[in-house]
Amino acid sequence: MARSPLPSVPSRLIDVEVADRARRKAPEALVATEGAVPADVPAETTFTGKEGEVRLLGETDGPQWVVGVGEGGDPRHFRAAGAAFVRAAHSYADAEADSGGRPPLTVQVRLPESAGAADYAAFATGLLLGGYRYRVTSSDEPTRVRTVRLLVSEGEAVDEYAAEVRRAEELAKATALARDLANTPSNVxxxxxxxxxxxxxxxxxxxxxxxxxxxxxxxxxxxxxxxxxxxxxxxxxxxxxxxxxxxxxxxxxxxxxxxxxxxxxxxxxxxxxxxxxxxxxxxxxxxxxxxxxxxxxxxxxxxxxxxxxxxxxxxxxxxxxxxxxxxxxxxxxxxxxxxxxxxxxxxxxxxxxxxxxxxxxxxxxxxxxxxxxxxxxxxxxxxxxxxxxxxxxxxxxxxxxxxxxxxxxxxxxxxxxxxxxxxxxxxxxxxxxxxxxxxxxxxxxxxxxxxxxxxxxxxxxxxxxxxxxxxxxxxxxxxxxxxxxxxxx
Structure with a gap:
């Protein structure tokens, strides 16, 4: 029997993890506030840190991307940054797959040291919803990142940050389900x-x-x-x-x-x-x-x-x-x-x-x-x-x-x-x-x-x-x- 072209409801969203240790070989992104360019960013890279700005740094020993969060003083800045980054990561993974490379299924992100639990939750909301996709098609789905790992400094309250992210995940799931229901065509x-x-x-x-x-x-x-x-x-x-x-x-x-x-x-x-x-x-x-x-x-x-x-x-x-x-x-x-x-x-x-x-x-x-x-x-x-x-x-x-x-x-x-x-x-x-x-x-x-x-x-x-x-x-x-x-x- 032919597979239905309709997406499943509810849509599957990416997984978001919180950890105090990086995963080996998983590419990494740095999130920076406006005007605070990380030392790891090559000097020739044009990056201002404005809200939602994402730069791919290419093959380096350091971070793969740098992401701007603007002033970083409001949760909306982190939501916008998370959404911009996940779209860029998805595009990168799909391009790698098309070129015969090995697309990353897990990527990890370091937020600014000043970011608190609420900022992590807001960034996670952007990750979960910014990459949402609903298409009625029989074509193969594009290759996408499956997991984003949010890294906190050692000694931080990982459990507290993880709890806030889990709550944000339930809220994002609600938004995504409401989107699914609205997007479903009316002949169905x-x-x-x-x-x-x-x-x-x-x-x-x-x-x-x-x-x-x-x-x-x-x-x-x-x-x-x-x-x-x-x-x-x-x-x-x-x-x-x-x-x-x-x-x-x-x-x-x-x-x-x-x-x-x-x-x-x-x-x-x-x-x-x-x-x-x-x-x-x-x-x-x-x-x-x-x-x-x-x-x-x-x-x-x-x-x-x-x-x-x-x-x-x-x-x-x-x-x-x-x-x-x-x-x-x-x-x-x-x-x-x-x-x-x-x-x-x-x-x-x-x-x-x-x-x-x-x-x-x-x-x-x-x-x-x-x-x-x-x-x-x-x-x-x-x-x-x-x-x-x-x-x-x-x-x-x-x-x-x-x-x-x-x-x-x-x-x-x-x-x-x-x-x-x-x-x-x-x-x-x-x-x-x-x-x-x-x-x-x-x-x-x-x-x-x-x-x-x-x-x-x-x-x-x-x-x-x-x-x-x-x-x-x-x-x-x-x-x-x-x-x-x-x-x-």
């Missing part, structure tokens, strides 16, 4: 595929996954999910992930948008960008990946994850502008634009999750509005929250892991616009699109502390920068893990 990635994949990756203790099918959803009147998924031959699913540690100090509900393909429905999208809509489930992918990482890290917080998975398609059974949809719990929505489908499926999941699980706090994440891309660009997520402390915690969590958030207002002057003539609420209230979408979702949160993360901009990248590569970015997964970790402290 039906709602059922996404649900079954969530079951497959839930391979850690105290984590369970339950998949709800269309019959279960219809019986309990999940009108939003059923309406959005009604135009497709691939029926919708609700994915429930439950992590229940023995000693839980709190309960967090995470809700993700899982639109596995978005044509816009009858309010059809322009053809030019429609092929990118395989990533419209990036919020759901972030939730699946984050809950798995939370369980792997054994955090003392109970977490429930809900992913509303549907395909927004065009057919005679598609929902229409002008329809009135009854959500789980009874609240009704007047539909105005079938391309505003994300809020329809999130409303059901929010209402169900809050009524069923009675969490302490709720966070939803979604590629929800083009307005956020206009407001914040492609590298910053929009953060809405009903609680200042919750907003601060999420923003701090993002800063700690290298994901940037900007708090947006829940402007009360637009709240009345959410009211509808034919139904309880209207799907697309007039006013600023990102804000009114958040105000719509707030109607389904029952007054609980709630935050909405709009990742329409940073969920997908057109090119490579820092530890990000083109395609699905996995943005949001690390923030959710770090937020839950801080919530349990």
């Amino acid at each position: 990635k039906s709602p059922d595929w996404l649900a079954r994949t969530a079951e497959q990756v839930a391979d850690v203790p105290n984590l369970s996954v339950t998949v709800r099918d269309e019959a279960w959803l219809a019986e309990r009147r999940f009108g939003g999910i059923l309406a959005v998924g009604g135009g497709s031959t691939n029926p919708p699913r609700l994915v429930e992930l439950e992590y229940r540690p023995r000693k839980a100090t709190a309960h967090v509900l995470l809700v993700g948008k899982g639109i596995t393909f978005d044509s816009g429905g009858l309010s059809l999208k322009p053809a030019a960008g429609m092929h990118l809509m395989r990533t419209d489930m990036s919020g759901g992918g972030a939730v699946i990946a984050a809950v798995r990482a939370i369980a792997a890290l054994k955090l003392d917080v109970r977490v429930t994850g809900l992913v509303s998975a549907a395909e927004n398609h065009v057919s005679g059974s598609s929902y229409r502008p002008g329809d009135v949809v009854r959500h789980y719990g009874g609240r009704t929505t007047q539909v105005e634009n079938t391309d505003a489908e994300g809020r329809m499926v999130l409303a059901d999941a929010l209402a169900y999750g809050i009524e069923t699980y009675r969490p302490d706090v709720v966070v939803d994440v979604a590629t929800l509005t083009g307005a956020m891309k206009v407001a914040l660009g492609l590298r910053t997520g929009g953060l809405f929250a009903t609680d200042d402390a919750l907003a601060d915690s999420l923003r701090a969590a993002g800063e700690a892991v290298g994901e940037r958030w900007w708090r947006m207002p829940l402007s009360e002057e637009h709240a009345d616009a959410v009211r509808a003539d034919l139904a309880d609420v209207r799907q697309c209230p007039p006013g600023p699109g990102g804000i009114t979408a958040a105000l719509f979702l707030r109607e389904f949160t029952e007054g609980l502390p709630w935050a909405h993360l709009d990742i329409a901009g940073p969920a997908r990248a057109e090119g490579t920068y820092d530890e990000v590569v083109a395609g699905g970015t996995g943005f949001g997964a690390r923030t959710l893990v770090e937020f839950v970790a801080s919530y349990g402290r």
Whole structure:
């Protein structure tokens, strides 16, 4: 039987080790701050040490590469340096293999003496994610480095550094898994595929996954999910992930948008960008990946994850502008634009999750509005929250892991616009699109502390920068893990 061209999920990442002894014959790289050129670097080598600069030194008795970390005073400098280096190392290994040489499968790196455990963790994050690759091909994979060994000075606390690197590895795995889910093409990635994949990756203790099918959803009147998924031959699913540690100090509900393909429905999208809509489930992918990482890290917080998975398609059974949809719990929505489908499926999941699980706090994440891309660009997520402390915690969590958030207002002057003539609420209230979408979702949160993360901009990248590569970015997964970790402290 022919081998499937689809990459495995989750993708295998490189191995990162921490050791106080170098491995014989394994090539070595030196990481240097800007302006501090190591003595081992040949005088004829042009090297400034700027962030992400990598120079191959060739056949020498000393280091094989020198890597710049800029000022080196921030974890992002080390993430960028790690990503730049691993890409250079992969390219070198593949070139060696093509020329008939012996490509190095293990390389080792010496960071500046001033680097601490957090810097090692940040460099490891860059290594793990900067070399991420997703391609659907039957061609042979390029030769790549398999292991990077981070060297610390003798007498340093190797165990402490290794523990920080292991934690960074779990966070990177979450980002990579979220990328895998977003990058999988939609002719494969039906709602059922996404649900079954969530079951497959839930391979850690105290984590369970339950998949709800269309019959279960219809019986309990999940009108939003059923309406959005009604135009497709691939029926919708609700994915429930439950992590229940023995000693839980709190309960967090995470809700993700899982639109596995978005044509816009009858309010059809322009053809030019429609092929990118395989990533419209990036919020759901972030939730699946984050809950798995939370369980792997054994955090003392109970977490429930809900992913509303549907395909927004065009057919005679598609929902229409002008329809009135009854959500789980009874609240009704007047539909105005079938391309505003994300809020329809999130409303059901929010209402169900809050009524069923009675969490302490709720966070939803979604590629929800083009307005956020206009407001914040492609590298910053929009953060809405009903609680200042919750907003601060999420923003701090993002800063700690290298994901940037900007708090947006829940402007009360637009709240009345959410009211509808034919139904309880209207799907697309007039006013600023990102804000009114958040105000719509707030109607389904029952007054609980709630935050909405709009990742329409940073969920997908057109090119490579820092530890990000083109395609699905996995943005949001690390923030959710770090937020839950801080919530349990």
